[in-house]
Amino acid sequence: MAVNAESIRRLFREVRSGRLSPDEAVQQLRHLPFEDLGFAKLDHHRALRAGMSEVIFGQGKTPAQLAKIFAKLAEQNGNVLATRTTRAQFAAVKKKLRKAEYCELARAIVLRRDPKIYGKGTIAVVSAGTSDIPVAEEAVVTAEVMGNRVARLYDVGVAGIHRLLANHGALMRARVVIVCAGMEGALPSVVGGLVGVPVIAVPTSVGYGASFQGVAALLGMMNACASNVSVVNIDNGFGGAYVASLINRLS
Amino acid sequence: MAVNAESIRRLFREVRSGRLSPDEAVQQLRHLPFEDLGFAKLDHHRALRAGMSEVIFGQGKTPAQLAKIFAKLAEQNGNVLATRTTRAQFAAVKKKLRKAEYCELARAIVLRRDPKIYGKGTIAVVSAGTSDIPVAEEAVVTAEVMGNRVARLYDVGVAGIHRLLANHGALMRARVVIVCAGMEGALPSVVGGLVGVPVIAVPTSVGYGASFQGVAALLGMMNACASNVSVVNIDNGFGGAYVASLINRLS
Amino acid sequence: MAVNAESIRRLFREVRSGRLSPDEAVQQLRHLPFEDLGFAKLDHHRALRAGMSEVIFGQGKTPAQLAKIFAKLAEQNGNVLATRTTRAQFAAVKKKLRKAEYCELARAIVLRRDPKIYGKGTIAVVSAGTSDIPVAEEAVVTAEVMGNRVARLYDVGVAGIHRLLANHGALMRARVVIVCAGMEGALPSVVGGLVGVPVIAVPTSVGYGASFQGVAALLGMMNACASNVSVVNIDNGFGGAYVASLINRLS
Amino acid sequence: MAVNAESIRRLFREVRSGRLSPDEAVQQLRHLPFEDLGFAKLDHHRALRAGMSEVIFGQGKTPAQLAKIFAKLAEQNGNVLATRTTRAQFAAVKKKLRKAEYCELARAIVLRRDPKIYGKGTIAVVSAGTSDIPVAEEAVVTAEVMGNRVARLYDVGVAGIHRLLANHGALMRARVVIVCAGMEGALPSVVGGLVGVPVIAVPTSVGYGASFQGVAALLGMMNACASNVSVVNIDNGFGGAYVASLINRLS
Amino acid sequence: MAVNAESIRRLFREVRSGRLSPDEAVQQLRHLPFEDLGFAKLDHHRALRAGMSEVIFGQGKTPAQLAKIFAKLAEQNGNVLATRTTRAQFAAVKKKLRKAEYCELARAIVLRRDPKIYGKGTIAVVSAGTSDIPVAEEAVVTAEVMGNRVARLYDVGVAGIHRLLANHGALMRARVVIVCAGMEGALPSVVGGLVGVPVIAVPTSVGYGASFQGVAALLGMMNACASNVSVVNIDNGFGGAYVASLINRLS
Amino acid sequence: MAVNAESIRRLFREVRSGRLSPDEAVQQLRHLPFEDLGFAKLDHHRALRAGMSEVIFGQGKTPAQLAKIFAKLAEQNGNVLATRTTRAQFAAVKKKLRKAEYCELARAIVLRRDPKIYGKGTIAVVSAGTSDIPVAEEAVVTAEVMGNRVARLYDVGVAGIHRLLANHGALMRARVVIVCAGMEGALPSVVGGLVGVPVIAVPTSVGYGASFQGVAALLGMMNACASNVSVVNIDNGFGGAYVASLINRLS
Amino acid sequence: MAVNAESIRRLFREVRSGRLSPDEAVQQLRHLPFEDLGFAKLDHHRALRAGMSEVIFGQGKTPAQLAKIFAKLAEQNGNVLATRTTRAQFAAVKKKLRKAEYCELARAIVLRRDPKIYGKGTIAVVSAGTSDIPVAEEAVVTAEVMGNRVARLYDVGVAGIHRLLANHGALMRARVVIVCAGMEGALPSVVGGLVGVPVIAVPTSVGYGASFQGVAALLGMMNACASNVSVVNIDNGFGGAYVASLINRLS
């Protein structure tokens, strides 16, 4: 039951005390806090439950739709984030919320209002090649919006292993590591072998031919021979950072 | 460089002070602590680096091979764990190490010597159906051997959602959740939506026909609509618990 | 034999009575009611056999082709439906049939002439996320055109299970349920576990990366752990509603 | 919430009347009727909700495990069914329940105690080839145990279309049709075009080479050009009959 | 309608003449010549229609089942053939039909009674490697039983192209060519480029790793750059020869 | 050796007689009749060998490239055919060869100069749905250009089996049948069961979702339960007709 | 360790001699020669290690990005190569480096400054069809830029095997052979059987339908029955030539 036991107990007490009739109680039990935008129910409860606000997946939404949802979320939450967005979508948001920013590389729209750092340590975001940067930046922006310190380690792919090793120190200082890589997706195995903290692997669709839009990388990561690696969906920089943020908040 | 900067600096200092010749220093630099068993190099360094000892993957090894590696690891580490093992392999280990135990359901051999609890909170291990239990138990044994408190929530698949909800409290108390599910692999999405902590999803090969030995579950989990889910390989209960343990150790 | 026994018997009787020569009888036997539009044979018999008129699949047809077929069907049947259509196709139809309507969300052209309710109960159309709505609406329009009462339950995905549970009553009142979901396709399992009526699952191509344009959802639904679930093709909202309508007509 | 509104209302009323304290009420709310067998929670509620008792999937269970679950279910329900069973499993069940029968072709164990017919009409079970019979028989046994009249139409594959047409009458009399076919899985399309009732397609793993253990048949059925076809998992005769039974019970 | 127009016309004439009542005529129309063995309907009509008798697919049948079907077919047809059979199945057949032979390499049981040559020319059966011989021999036996002259060209794979070219003459004399090849399945392209007659390609499951049990060969053959190539299922030597026989009979 | 034995023998004779020096003979042996267009070697020999001229695959070629190759082939052969062409490509060809025609539905450019009928019988081209017509028409044009009589049977898909049966006579008169079908690709099985001649199945990419651009149809056809079916590549109407033409020429 | 032992020894010696403090030494050890362009670290060391300069993969880069990287590489290396480029990218490069050339067929930008021949023999680049030429030309340009003599053998696909055999001499003279082929990818097997040197197979995405954008060719080549074949990624003409160049440099 999504409604927690305490609030139910309170309902029962109010019924006992006569402040509430049984029917009113059933009514209240059902009155869960939804808001109806017509095409999407926003769930403010979820912020309490999952520790963070819902994030908007911009792809496939019209600028108007996106702006409307964005503005709605902006009424209540701290920071607001929309991923996979275009400049056109940003323009529509910008009209409603002048403080919204566009992160070009990450293709994300951000409204930063809560500067607080919730993360206990640093999240390292590692990427294999230049083409993986959009996914890595989506992870960076997400992690920052969720209140984390972030360290970038870009272009340290496994075919030039010394580049990665030269940045070993930064890796070692991280509390959790996000690794974005396409093609053969080998980087999480190597990074996982170097560090003693959780590694979140994000396969990217970078590559061609037998990379099958990220499937080769995804399979590589699922079979990582380092045991501290878990994997999220292809190009899901947001998801990688979301998981990393939850881990980094644990105290 | 896997050898950390401090030990290199020490080497330079000893060279400077004359206690070591340059050639001896190069020699020492290279003298990494490997042991050679003939067919597998055990890496004691890794315990320091990754925070835990190497674990033996029993499948495909002869009882004699397994017992030899197990005994070797037992010389130095605290707890020792071998997964995907058979009763025959256990018999061979038992002859060398009388305190080794066999966890039938988990198909694991364990030597428990370090009873210390390293985890900060509880790891909940959730499984969808009866057939997922071997994978879930592998996760439980691994998590326990790595010094965690574990709470089991078995047989709470999504087709009987009230069973899961009836155990909502135990879920909410966990610091990290491992979810093992085969068939459609839907459970991590539901669990992920209920809790605000990291969820490690372990697809199992349970199912038939279009489950493709766990591929359907794996894909389901990669596409989980809850953002706090990351995924390990099919039937990889060990890996799920390894990641969960690292997360649970963070302080 | 598609021609039923009764009409054959009648033919034999007319031959016996001399009203028909054997050759004329063979001729009549063959004279099945086809009409030839040049590029598509419309089958009016099928309305009798399958209980409903043929529906036009608009995708890939030119506005002129679509309008021609639509008008032809409109000569004889009650309601007429074309799915996967564009505004341009609608414009061409509109010129021929002024009462035709365009259902924007469902991308469907409808000519409503038969307002009769044939369905015995209500069909619930459930969708997981905002992006699944076009498929869900195609199901809604189809079910309505086929003479059913429809209840919409949108945006009740499994990662916010309380939203679904809050609508439990509407689900329970349905005689048959259509569930549209992309990504991991978990919703039919959960809904199937809640209701005691048939659930028609419609995987949608919503998602990215390892969703493989709906394959992950399709596999998830094929492996649904609830036994009352059967599945139609990806994005096939029409097919889901067609099956549901047949079920709902049974008396 | 799986617990329905009525019982909650009753709880509130009892609290109001003082027959129950708020804490007792919360307690009762939670006391959902599970039984714990150690490795599988049986859900008697589900019979009420889904209209039928849980069915045992025998594959992978030891004779002892199967017999134990079977006996447990036999304590409360009417008919009991276990699918994908072996003669050895049946022997174990037989010892506990002398009236249990073994359906050789269907590989099912049945305990028939409720002879009542719940279905409104006849379910036709159609199979393409001789090798599809085990799956078809699983459907037949399931449908019978669930209280349906069943008509078998076997060996009427599409390469000898006249065999199917010769049985057209039986098809036309069915209220719902189950079609089991392997290889190219074409039969549901043809049957679907002949009848005006719902067709449940069950792909079988019959075939070799490019049949990929039923994948070719599954894909064929997902793409059936008849609109009244929905599909269940490969070799899932039980699932096909379960859906058909629910449909056949609707009144 | 499988029943041809002529016999229907005859029925009408008999009705006209009064020799048959309309009801008797309908009855006769339906009386199609099936025989019911309980588990498989044999179709003697098909011999007339398709020009050859049905062939038994032995795999998965018990010796008793196979022998029963074999004997039944032997009552009426000329030659009888069962493919994918074992020595045990042959023993059962042998008891009933002393003249049955077992073709070891082809794994086929044959009863040769009609020595007539129906084919107009020679069928060349070409195989790439030694391991492809069982499939090639199944093709040879099938072609012979169907009354064709056959020329074998074995072990002429593309990596030793001169072996194939050295047998160029035999290829050129064939009226239709069957090519069996596993691994990369390249042989049909080369053979297709050398001859001006139809080439039936039979992919075999020979290979390992990325041959995926014949899928690589199948795909290779589907993409053959010679235009005179068409393809049958993996390891389907029988099917290749059946198609080749039909072609070779054309006059 | 592509060069036949007779011409080699002649060379040896000329060497013996002194009309040719050994070195000249080796030179002549190598002088195979190629022409070099810079980007494609046309092979006039092949017309002799394979019985027909090479056909141009238009897709991906610029209008200029296509026109150049087309004109080159037109210098020597009878009919010339280019498939998968656009109106723009046709315009370029038209400028060079005024008699070239464009077959809109088939997307083919044809230059008809040889009206001779080479085929012994009629080729029936059967298609399942309206959308399969472009592929079917490519087959028709190819078969006609290669000197065959062609009978079209369109829109006779298996979900309306009586439409196919109503055209049974035309099918029965064909010497070879080409069947084009997308979606579940079931039509070749049904047609194959009705006729006693070779059936060439052409899967089309018609469909959506789980049709996977023709893969479902391809697999269906590979597993056709009628034995007289062989298959060519997806959308390869040309290939189907090429094979059918070779068969139809056999005497 | 990417830094070789000799340079480390030198560091130790300088520390010993007092020319360097331990801390300075650690500093130097870390000072690996990277340059930071902001979005891509160029690795000049790699030229020393791998024997050749890094090559730019143009696809997905803006003209400005490409030109910047190209110019940076041009500061230090001999020849510079960018593959998968467009005319627009070339225009941007041309502005910075007037001597840059564009290879239309190969879609490559080249700056040739080092005319030296490093290869010991000739590299033969073989292609199956006209459409494979872009990939083959990428291989040719790469091999030339890396200092090799190249022999082209184009349009010698296996369906016209005599064309290949007519060029047998050129093949036999090559020290290493690159074979580019799409569709069924059979050419490397045939070529591999003819020559006694390494064959690098490059599958191309040429084809349609069941070629799956080069997957059929890739699988064909992985299963090549000639043992001297190894394979690179689909359309990876560059990679094929890179490997061939390394082989051709060996002395």
Place this chain on the structure above:
Amino acid sequence: MAVNAESIRRLFREVRSGRLSPDEAVQQLRHLPFEDLGFAKLDHHRALRAGMSEVIFGQGKTPAQLAKIFAKLAEQNGNVLATRTTRAQFAAVKKKLRKAEYCELARAIVLRRDPKIYGKGTIAVVSAGTSDIPVAEEAVVTAEVMGNRVARLYDVGVAGIHRLLANHGALMRARVVIVCAGMEGALPSVVGGLVGVPVIAVPTSVGYGASFQGVAALLGMMNACASNVSVVNIDNGFGGAYVASLINRLS
């Protein structure tokens, strides 16, 4: 033409001189040196062409078949090798050839008679994990039989990158490197980045779940971000060594 120009020229000369009649010459031209064992044609020419004798693939052959082929090859060649063999096959060979040896780890039968070293340098055989050793040993045995010096580097997987780096020297001394790895197949990328010589990658079927019997490793290697990597089939240690040997022989 597999027969080279020189021998043809010689034939012409003998015809010119009258020592040979034209017909005898044609006869000789055709008399290619095949031997017919009934089930496999051995090709002694190939030793001359490809530089090495044919190797026997033992899998699926009976001990008797294997021994017969082995003995036949032993009549003429130097070293003889059979891969994928069993102890039973070895026993049969041993009876015929007392000097044959069995390489347990490599599962290979070897007859060593030619101790000559043909390779110019050393071949390094690198393997990722203990389970990859059988494939690596097949490569080692093959390379040795073909006359190469071999250096083994085992158990140096990427999750413990320092193990690989500690063996950097041995890698740098190799003239060609073979890398065997299963699971994610990342090792060739790392090794490829460290060395400047050709790397032959051999994916192994080591792994479980999403490793798909080596497919994940194969895809990883096809997408290796190091350009000096080419790939052979899964578990094809022999093929890797064959290619490496050809490279190592080049002078």
